[in-house]
Each structure stands twice: as structure tokens, then as C-alpha cells.
Amino acid sequence: MELIDVTSGDPVRRSVPLLFTTRRGNPFTDRTWSREWADWRDAAGWPKEHGTFHALRHFFATTLITNHAEPQDVQRLLRHKTLRITLETYVHWWPKRERQRGLVSSILQAAARKPRS
Numbered sequence: 001m002e003l004i005d006v007t008s009g010d011p012v013r014r015s016v017p018l019l020f021t022t023r024r025g026n027p028f029t030d031r032t033w034s035r036e037w038a039d040w041r042d043a044a045g046w047p048k049e050h051g052t053f054h055a056l057r058h059f060f061a062t063t064l065i066t067n068h069a070e071p072q073d074v075q076r077l078l079r080h081k082t083l084r085i086t087l088e089t090y091v092h093w094w095p096k097r098e099r100q101r102g103l104v105s106s107i108l109q110a111a112a113r114k115p116r117s
Contacts, residue, residue, distance in 0.1 A: 006079075061086075065093040 004011045020028045028036075037053035057078070064074050071094070075086040 061090055062093050065090055066095070068095075 002013055002015050005014045018027055022028065022032060026032075034053040037056070038048075041048070041051045061074060061078055064077065071083060071086060074090070075083045078086060080086045080089075
């Protein structure tokens with residue numbers, strides 16, 4: 001099978017053996033995976049409204065993020081073209097670091113308390 005390799009910058013056509021194929025030996029497409037996932041989901045009794053194949057992608061991403069993966073690693077694993085896409089989609093999942101609040105206010109208050117000479 002000949003596939004396009006996009007992992008090294010410019011797309012390159014490469015002949016590769018397929019790891020997963022349909023019963024007819026064809027490559028799995030997004031549509032094939034979605035159809036298979038729907039069958040597996042239904043067999044497991046998962047809800048259809050929140051159990052889409054695309055929901056697995058979000059589960060994967062949020063699992064990486066909540067386990068402290070670097071944003072660039074999440075971008076690479078999701079194959080987003082830019083880091084901006086990853087951050088705009090998942091920014092609310094990255095843990096907030098402890099940060100000092102009212103920093104400017106506390107500095108100004110300290111300056112106001114200093115005796116004037």
C-alpha cells in the first residue's frame with residue numbers, strides 16, 4: 001500500500017505494509033474506524049450521544065493534558081498543524097499553576113506604607 005507520510009515536514013509517498021485492514025484488505029479510513037467504533041460502542045452499551053469515535057480523540061487529549069504532558073507533545077500526538085489549534089481547543093484542561101494574585105496591588109500598598117524622606 002502506498003501512503004503519504006506527513007511526519008517529516010513535506011509530504012512523501014511511501015510504500016508500507018498495513019497494520020490494520022478491512023476484511024477485504026483495504027486500509028482503514030476515518031469512516032471505517034467510525035463504523036467499527038459504533039459497533040463496539042453499541043455492543044458495550046455506551047451512550048450514542050457522548051460515545052462517538054471523535055470523543056475518543058478528546059479523551060486521549062485530555063488524559064495527556066491532565067497527566068502533565070507538554071503542549072507541544074499533545075500537538076504532535078494529535079497531529080494538529082499548529083500549537084495554536086491545540087491550545088485554543090484544550091486550554092481549559094491545562095492545570096492552572098499556583099500564582100500570586102494582586103501582585104501589582106501589593107507592591108503599590110507596600111510603597112505607600114514606606115515613610116517618605
